[in-house]
Amino acid sequence: MTTALPGAVALREQAARLDADDPLAPVRERFLLPPDVVYLDGNSLGPLPAAVPAALDDVVRRQWGTALIGSWNTAGWWQAPLRVGDAIGTLIGAAPGQTVAGDSTSVQVFTALDAAAALRPDRPLLVTDPGHFPTDRYLADAVARRRGLQVRHVPPPDLPHFLADEGRQVAVVSYSPVDFRTGELYDMTALTRAAHEAGALALWDLCHAAGALPLEVDALGVDLAVGCGYKFLSGGPGAPAFLYVAQRHHAALETPLPGWTGHADPFALARDYTPAPGIARARIGTPPILSLLALEAALTAFDGVDLHQVRAKSLSLTGFLLRCADELLAPLGFTSVTPSDPGRRGSQVTLRHPHAHGLAVALAGRGVVADMRAPDLLRFGVNALFTSHGDLLTAATRLRDLIVEGAYDPAPPSVGPVT
Amino acid sequence: MTTALPGAVALREQAARLDADDPLAPVRERFLLPPDVVYLDGNSLGPLPAAVPAALDDVVRRQWGTALIGSWNTAGWWQAPLRVGDAIGTLIGAAPGQTVAGDSTSVQVFTALDAAAALRPDRPLLVTDPGHFPTDRYLADAVARRRGLQVRHVPPPDLPHFLADEGRQVAVVSYSPVDFRTGELYDMTALTRAAHEAGALALWDLCHAAGALPLEVDALGVDLAVGCGYKFLSGGPGAPAFLYVAQRHHAALETPLPGWTGHADPFALARDYTPAPGIARARIGTPPILSLLALEAALTAFDGVDLHQVRAKSLSLTGFLLRCADELLAPLGFTSVTPSDPGRRGSQVTLRHPHAHGLAVALAGRGVVADMRAPDLLRFGVNALFTSHGDLLTAATRLRDLIVEGAYDPAPPSVGPVT
Numbered sequence: 001m002t003t004a005l006p007g008a009v010a011l012r013e014q015a016a017r018l019d020a021d022d023p024l025a026p027v028r029e030r031f032l033l034p035p036d037v038v039y040l041d042g043n044s045l046g047p048l049p050a051a052v053p054a055a056l057d058d059v060v061r062r063q064w065g066t067a068l069i070g071s072w073n074t075a076g077w078w079q080a081p082l083r084v085g086d087a088i089g090t091l092i093g094a095a096p097g098q099t100v101a102g103d104s105t106s107v108q109v110f111t112a113l114d115a116a117a118a119l120r121p122d123r124p125l126l127v128t129d130p131g132h133f134p135t136d137r138y139l140a141d142a143v144a145r146r147r148g149l150q151v152r153h154v155p156p157p158d159l160p161h162f163l164a165d166e167g168r169q170v171a172v173v174s175y176s177p178v179d180f181r182t183g184e185l186y187d188m189t190a191l192t193r194a195a196h197e198a199g200a201l202a203l204w205d206l207c208h209a210a211g212a213l214p215l216e217v218d219a220l221g222v223d224l225a226v227g228c229g230y231k232f233l234s235g236g237p238g239a240p241a242f243l244y245v246a247q248r249h250h251a252a253l254e255t256p257l258p259g260w261t262g263h264a265d266p267f268a269l270a271r272d273y274t275p276a277p278g279i280a281r282a283r284i285g286t287p288p289i290l291s292l293l294a295l296e297a298a299l300t301a302f303d304g305v306d307l308h309q310v311r312a313k314s315l316s317l318t319g320f321l322l323r324c325a326d327e328l329l330a331p332l333g334f335t336s337v338t339p340s341d342p343g344r345r346g347s348q349v350t351l352r353h354p355h356a357h358g359l360a361v362a363l364a365g366r367g368v369v370a371d372m373r374a375p376d377l378l379r380f381g382v383n384a385l386f387t388s389h390g391d392l393l394t395a396a397t398r399l400r401d402l403i404v405e406g407a408y409d410p411a412p413p414s415v416g417p418v419t
Numbered sequence: 420m421t422t423a424l425p426g427a428v429a430l431r432e433q434a435a436r437l438d439a440d441d442p443l444a445p446v447r448e449r450f451l452l453p454p455d456v457v458y459l460d461g462n463s464l465g466p467l468p469a470a471v472p473a474a475l476d477d478v479v480r481r482q483w484g485t486a487l488i489g490s491w492n493t494a495g496w497w498q499a500p501l502r503v504g505d506a507i508g509t510l511i512g513a514a515p516g517q518t519v520a521g522d523s524t525s526v527q528v529f530t531a532l533d534a535a536a537a538l539r540p541d542r543p544l545l546v547t548d549p550g551h552f553p554t555d556r557y558l559a560d561a562v563a564r565r566r567g568l569q570v571r572h573v574p575p576p577d578l579p580h581f582l583a584d585e586g587r588q589v590a591v592v593s594y595s596p597v598d599f600r601t602g603e604l605y606d607m608t609a610l611t612r613a614a615h616e617a618g619a620l621a622l623w624d625l626c627h628a629a630g631a632l633p634l635e636v637d638a639l640g641v642d643l644a645v646g647c648g649y650k651f652l653s654g655g656p657g658a659p660a661f662l663y664v665a666q667r668h669h670a671a672l673e674t675p676l677p678g679w680t681g682h683a684d685p686f687a688l689a690r691d692y693t694p695a696p697g698i699a700r701a702r703i704g705t706p707p708i709l710s711l712l713a714l715e716a717a718l719t720a721f722d723g724v725d726l727h728q729v730r731a732k733s734l735s736l737t738g739f740l741l742r743c744a745d746e747l748l749a750p751l752g753f754t755s756v757t758p759s760d761p762g763r764r765g766s767q768v769t770l771r772h773p774h775a776h777g778l779a780v781a782l783a784g785r786g787v788v789a790d791m792r793a794p795d796l797l798r799f800g801v802n803a804l805f806t807s808h809g810d811l812l813t814a815a816t817r818l819r820d821l822i823v824e825g826a827y828d829p830a831p832p833s834v835g836p837v838t
Contacts, residue, residue, distance in 0.1 A: 034485045041488045048484035056479060056709070057472070064656055065467035066453045068788060069460045077656055104704025106678030107526060130690075135679035135704065138692040142677050146565060230705070237483055237496055237708035258561050259525030260554035268793060271549075273557040285523025285554060286649070288710035289656035290475070369487060374687060 007327040008397065015389035018320065024313050028386040030301040031234070038368045038391045043208060043348050043381025046234025046298070055297035059290060081240075081261075081287050082280060084296045088233070088242045091302060092206060092225065093216035098247050100279050101229065101295065102287040105207060105241040106135045107257070108226040111282065112243055113143040113174060114256040116201045116224055119249060120171035123200070127152045127162065128174040131181070136205055140174060156186040160194040167198020172223075177215075178208035178346035181373050183318075183338040185213075185346045192220045207231055210242075212314060212347035212383070214307040217244055224249070232347070232383055235295030243282050250278050259284035301385060313384035314347045320389050321349045321380060324396035332403045337377065348381045355410045359399065362408035368395045426746040427816065434808035437739065443732050447805040449720040450653070457787045457810045462627060462767050462800025465653025465717070474716035478709060500659075500680075500706050501699060503715045507652070507661045510721060511625060511644065512635035517666050519698050520648065520714065521706040524626060524660040525554045526676070527645040530701065531662055532562040532593060533675040535620045535643055538668060539590035542619070546571045546581065547593040550600070555624055559593060575605040579613040586617020591642075596634075597627035597765035600792050602737075602757040604632075604765045611639045626650055629661075631733060631766035631802070633726040636663055643668070651766070651802055654714030662701050669697050678703035720804060732803035733766045739808050740768045740799060743815035751822045756796065767800045774829045778818065781827035787814045 019025065032048045033039055039047055063075040072078045085099035092099070103111075117126065128140045130153035144151045149171065154162045156175060163170065173195045177188045188204065195202040201223040209215060211232030217225050223246050229239030245253055253275070260266050262283040264274040275281035318338070325336055334351045353359060353376060360372040370380045380395065402408050438444065451467045452458055458466055482494040491497045504518035511518070522530075536545065547559045549572035563570045568590065573581045575594060582589065592614045596607045607623065614621040620642040628634060630651030636644050642665050648658030664672055672694070679685050681702040683693040694700035737757070744755055753770045772778060772795060779791040789799045799814060821827050 032480075032484050034487070037487070039487060045483075045488045045491075047487060048479065053476070053479050053484075056475065060467065060472050060475060060655075060713075061451075064464075065451050065472075068453070068456070068458060068466060069464045069790065070783070070788075071656070072464075103526065104522065104678065104706070106676060106680075106704030107522065110676050110678075133679075134682070134685075134688045134690070134692075137690065138677045138679065138682070141692065142675065146675070228705070236479075237490070238705045238711070239709075240707060241704070256561065256565070257525060257529050258557045259523065259529075260552075260557065261525075263553070263557070266553075269553045271553070271556065273553075273560065285525030285660070286647070286657040287523070288659060288707040290658075290713050291707035291710040292657070294479075294709050364489070369489075371488065 011324055011327065011393050015320065015393045018316060018389040022313060022388070024305070024309060024384060025388070027301070027305060031386045033386060036367050038394050040368065040370045040380040040382065040387070040391070040395055042234065042383035043231050044371055045230055045237055046232060046383065047386065049234050049298040049301045051297045051300045052236065052294050056290065056294050059293045077289050080289065080292050080296065081283055084292055084299070085242055085279065087296065087299045088210065089244065091215070091307065092210050092227070092244065093214070093218050094244050095218055098279050099242055099244045100282050101242045101292060102240045103284055104238070105226060105228040106139060107284070108241045108243045109136055109205065110139045110143065111255050111257060112203050112224045112226050113140055113172065114146070115245070115253055116172035116203050117143060117147050117149060118254050119252060120201055123169055123171035124149050125152050125166070125170045126150070126172055126174065127154050127159070127170050129153070129156055129176065131155065131179060132174070132176060133180050133205065133207065136174060136176070156191060159191055163194045163198040163200065167200060170198055170200040172201040172203050174203045174205065176205040176208060180208050181377055181379070182350050183346045183348035185344050189220055192222055196221060208346060211302065213311045218246070222246065229295045233295065233298060234301060235298045236291060238291065239295040239298070240288065240292050245279055245282060250281070253281060255282050257284045261285060305385070310384045314382055315342045315345065317382045317384060317387055317389060317392060318345055318347065318349050321382065321392040321396065324393055325349065325351055328396045328400045332400060347383065348379060350380070351378045352376050353378055355408060358409040358411065359402060362402050363395070363399060366398045366402070368398050370395065430743055430746065430812050434739065434812045437735060437808040441732060441807070443724070443728060443803055444807070446720070446724060450805045452805060455786050457813050459787065459789045459799040459801065459806070459810070459814055461653065461802035462650050463790050464649055464656055465651060465802065466805065468653050468717040468720045470716045470719045471655065471713050475709065475713050478712045496708050499708065499711050499715065500702055503711060503718070504661055504698065506715065506718045507629065508663065510634070510726065511629050511646070511663065512633070512637050513663050514637055517698050518661055518663045519701050520661045520711060521659045522703055523657070524645060524647040525558060526703070527660045527662045528555050528624065529558045529562065530674050530676060531622050531643045531645050532559055532591065533565070534664070534672055535591035535622050536562060536566050536568060537673050538671060539620055542588055542590035543568050544571050544585070544589045545569070545591055545593065546573050546578070546589050548572070548575055548595065550574065550598060551593070551595060552599050552624065552626065555593060575610060578610055582613045582617040582619065586619060589617055589619040591620040591622050593622045593624065595624040595627060599627050600796055600798070601769050602765045602767035604763050608639055611641055615640060627765060630721065632730045637665070641665065648714045652714065652717060653720060654717045655710060657710065658714040658717070659706065659711050664698055664701060669700070672700060674701050676703045680704060724804070729803045733801055734761045734764065736801045736803060736806055736808060736811060737764055737766065737768050740801065740811040740815065743812055744768065744770055747815050747819045751819060766802070767798060769799070770797045771795050772797055774827060777828040777830065778821060781821050782818055785817045785821070787817050789814065
């Protein structure tokens with residue numbers, strides 16, 4: 001049963017208008033989206049870019065299968081972590097030679113936090129967001145224990161004030177520009193400046209920002225950044241993460257995991273570790289080439305795409321979804337926890353509902369894939385490369401229908417990764 | 420020009436006889452080897468198993484492309500590190516629930532060394548092989564610095580004596596059963612026992628052993644082990660590594676990288692880290708699924724294969740190659756550095772020649788892929804799953820031809836990863 005609301009017609013017309021004027025609409029064809037699915041979980045796992053299957057088949061059958069070990073040279077496998085790093089660099093505002101791809105986000109967070117602490121010895125505090133993604137928190141605790149430091153949890157809005165008071169004790173501040181639950185966007189410029197005024201380093205986790213909005217790590221003077229390859233970069237499940245370290249820190253950079261591929265002369269197999277010049281010293285072990293080159297192929301979905309245009313469309317999309325939520329869902333018990341101010345919004349909309357888990361499951365059953373974060377948040381990721389306003393209206397309408405029909409399980413979530 | 424030596428005919432007949440009697444000969448069809456290539460570098464990068472392309476295509480197109488985020492549950496992605504770990508466990512003599520796959524060998528070496536040191540607090544020494552693979556040495560140094568410990572370099576034959584003298588100071592001994600340059604096989608049983616008699620932990624790097632010979636980590640009481648997925652396991656370039664920790668250590672196991680996937684309740688996104696029970700606590704971040712599931716498919720090449728049979732064939736192969744070297748190459752200036760005693764031989768043969776680099780390059784040009792280790796070692800890896808005695812005679816014959824013809828560049832190696 002679908003109830004026709006008066007506002008729904010106006011929303012449908014608005015969606016059609018906005019989609020007709022969308023300069024990024026043709027980019028959707030760069031993704032192999034299943035028909036009849038509205039995919040709003042690209043902030044958890046980006047969908048399959050059309051360039052990936054053929055590229056990976058070539059890596060497997062020709063590069064690995066036929067050229068074998070020689071592909072470390074002839075197919076450029078050896079340079080891949082730096083080459084893919086530079087490709088990601090163009091999306092985060094990093095000049096070449098400062099970004100390396102490889103390992104998981106968790107390993108990169110550990111590396112970045114530990115290396116940052118080493119660059120600011122004699123400062124006893126690591127400061128991070130109490131609402132930071134868990135792995136960032138766990139690894140901040142681990143690095144602090146390892147180095148005899150202390151962790152302070154300071155919400156982003158309070159950070160400038162905290163730094164004004166205690167900043168001289170702070171080695172590094174570790175934050176995300178986008179809250180992974182609410183989608184709130186924090187002020188990277190102001191927080192980076194506040195860190196620097198205190199003499200601390202600014203480390204940003206860009207997992208929910210890279211590929212979703214323009215970033216300017218060089219221009220902002222960011223010291224270190226990490227991010228993942230499988231959310232807005234759509235590099236595939238568990239795609240390698242990346243680490244950015246500003247060039248000015250390279251000479252003094254000491255990483256906690258001096259693996260052989262970061263050696264200045266790795267094939268000399270020298271007895272002692274001598275770090276490579278530049279960001280190459282942040283390489284660790286042999287990278288997972290299949291996953292890494294799938295990520296490289298995925299990044300071609302950004303070819304010729306202006307991230308300012310992505311941002312403009314993303315704000316149009318999230319703004320439209322908030323309007324849909326306001327008109328169709330608020331009367332049914334949903335509240336938005338995502339800021340309505342566009343300047344404070346990342347590229348997702350999160351709605352609160354006590355039956356978020358059951359609704360996410362039921363919604364997936366009707367072809368709309370979102371996700372939930374315990375206990376009561378329904379999360380809609382918006383990737384402007386392939387999402388339309390019409391998709392969002394479909395999502396909101398089907399969610400409304402579920403409520404009206406009572407067609408979902410109101411039981412609390414069982415244990416399990418995702419809906 | 421090929422010179423016919425009297426011995427070559429006898430070698431040809433012997434090879435044909437041995438290959439005709441080889442019960443593993445049909446297993447060669449489980450690999451997609453390029454025609455006209457003799458591939459003797461499977462100890463550096465295993466060739467493409469026939470099961471991989473279709474399996475990976477399914478992972479990419481169906482699991483990722485169509486089922487999207489749901490595949491973390493429905494396709495078993497979430498459990499893959501433990502499932503693939505258990506599959507590797509069957510090849511190293513580990514009962515289920517003690518092995519996890521993921522991350523690079525370097526990250527796993529760091530994890531294992533640091534966790535081992537934590538299990539033996541108040542013991543100030545890490546002991547390792549001066550000839551150990553560089554990344555093991557670099558990471559031993561890094562862990563020692565981190566924990567205020569000291570590293571002692573003791574060659575494997577001297578280890579029992581050293582431990583008898585200073586063993587009470589030793590937290591962990593970190594060795595490989597197979598020397599990556601010479602192919603010498605050390606006595607895991609005796610060295611593990613010597614470590615235990617001193618109250619130290621035994622950590623084995625199985626990179627050059629897993630899949631090449633029967634291993635019995637449980638039966639030997641090995642404490643921790645690591646290994647890589649891309650050598651004898653043929654899991655693909657940079658395939659994820661593995662970590663084994665004996666069950667008796669799980670409850671006390673503290674890993675240096677407490678990433679979110681090792682949490683007892685990862686999707687609760689709890690504020691503090693509580694390690695999962697069992698080996699799952701050694702998980703770190705989101706694993707590179709494409710590389711990991713390629714490795715899983717690759718491991719099916721071992722289905723129904725008895726590693727004792729693999730070992731018997733491997734010894735036949737390396738013994739035959741040593742005979743070829745003795746008869747065809749020793750007169751031309753080659754000396755073997757691999758033990759002739761089968762009990763002291765891994766699954767490779769290494770020959771010394773001052774022009775090893777130029778010869779490896781020229782040999783590849785004639786369809787025989789081996790590799791070299793600076794400055795003068797030519798390394799022939801022998802994977803009994805796909806190598807024949809005829810292959811080895813071809814390699815030795817073509818190498819002899821190169822010398823006779825002077826058809827190689829005698830210049831020292833330029834910098835570069837591999838031949």
